[in-house]
Amino acid sequence: MQTANLSLQDKWISFRKENPRVRIREAAKVLDSTEAEILASFAGSKVLRLNNDFPGLMKRLPDLGYLMVLTRNDSCVHERKGVVEEVSVNNPHVGLIVGKDIDLRMFFRAWAFGFAVMDDEEAGFKQSIQIFDQQGNAVIKIYPQQEDKAAAFEQLVRDFSALEQATSLVLQPAAPAPHYSDATVEPAALQEDWKNLKDTHDFFPMLKKHNVSRLHALKIAGEFAKQVSNDIVKTLLEKAAATNWEIMVFVGNHGNIQIHTGPVAKIVEIPGWINVMDPAFNLHLKLDDIAESWAVKKPSTDGVIHSIELYDAAGEMIVQFFGKRKPGVPEMAEWTEFVSSL
CATH class of the missing domain: 3.40.1570.10 (HemS/ChuS/ChuX like domains)
Known part of the structure; x- marks a missing residue:
């Protein structure tokens, strides 16, 4: 298992050297893997796995000051910079971040894996918090922008790091598509x-x-x-x-x-x-x-x-x-x- 994980690290670093402009999301498909699995293969060194207290993690984002928050689907990438203001995570169905800059509707039931990523030029990593679903697809990525908040980032990572830094993931197949009554709706x-x-x-x-x-x-x-x-x-x-x-x-x-x-x-x-x-x-x-x-x-x-x-x-x-x-x-x-x- 360890050899396989090291091999995935090597594959990613080698691929990136040859294709520096290809994003990790696309590279993962070429490598017959997922973005989350690539990050997990570095766990304990360039990447730290986080525990699953995602609501608690989001409540701490104001500590990090000015951020860039990225959310995407297969066809569109949305990147917004600003400070996190009001965080509400009490609703069991949806968490809210509301403010003039960062405005999110978070569905924690889909959040499965969290990582703190460290700056690393060889791996092409930038300091960030990254969250993925059970299939290994990115849900949200958060990039600190203020150097004077480095201590706050380090403290957040310490507080939410997982006890075990496993270098492999157990992914789940996507849920079947919902069945609609389109043909019979009035x-x-x-x-x-x-x-x-x-x-x-x-x-x-x-x-x-x-x-x-x-x-x-x-x-x-x-x-x-x-x-x-x-x-x-x-x-x-x-x-x-x-x-x-x-x-x-x-x-x-x-x-x-x-x-x-x-x-x-x-x-x-x-x-x-x-x-x-x-x-x-x-x-x-x-x-x-x-x-x-x-x-x-x-x-x-x-x-x-x-x-x-x-x-x-x-x-x-x-x-x-x-x-x-x-x-x-x-x-x-x-x-x-x-x-x-x-």
Whole structure:
């Protein structure tokens, strides 16, 4: 077992020397492994395994000062810098980090493995806290940015290090895809419930009530959803940058949703990708993965909430855009006009 683990270390270091620009997530696939298994193979040296008190770990993030937090799925990477303000982990279903910079919805049931990663040039590691699901896929990565908080990082690692630094992982197969009743759901009944929504947080319970997939719900939503061109994301970002709109950008996976609220300024398109490259917010969106784009309306007590939602070929959401808003405050008029015009 130890030989196999050392071999994985060697494979990763060798691969990285030959392919320095390939990210570890993609490299793991080439090496017939996972990102979490590669990190685990270094446990006890360049990497320390953490215990599974993930709520407790998140409560300590304010100690680390200015951070970069990264959340991604297969098609989109969301990187936000800032300080962690309010942390709430008492709800058994979802933990919250709320603040003007870092805004997260954390689903701890999907969090399985945690690592503290140390700076190491040969391995290509940067100091960070990294969390993975039971399949070895990254849920969230947290990179300290303040050198004067080094002692706080070291203390956090000491407090949450696992007693055993095993260099192998026991992964689990992904849960089977949920079974939906898309073929039999009644459009009129769904539309009636949709019309009576009072809050955006009521949307998921409505889908669950009808046992309908999100994408199919959009297709039978009538006036509440319209498919639009997949080029809409470029138009949206460029218009937001040109007019200094404050928008909300949601990117997530099954373990975490990360939200940017504010303006976007530097929009950079390269072959196959569109990017936001601002000092405190980066977004990297793989354009070829966008299978469908939708303009969506949800009634609420604060007025109709409009969003743009992008989906991949499997019907999974890639990224979601809103105009800046808070509970009790209507969304910005310019955003309403933009989405309505589609």
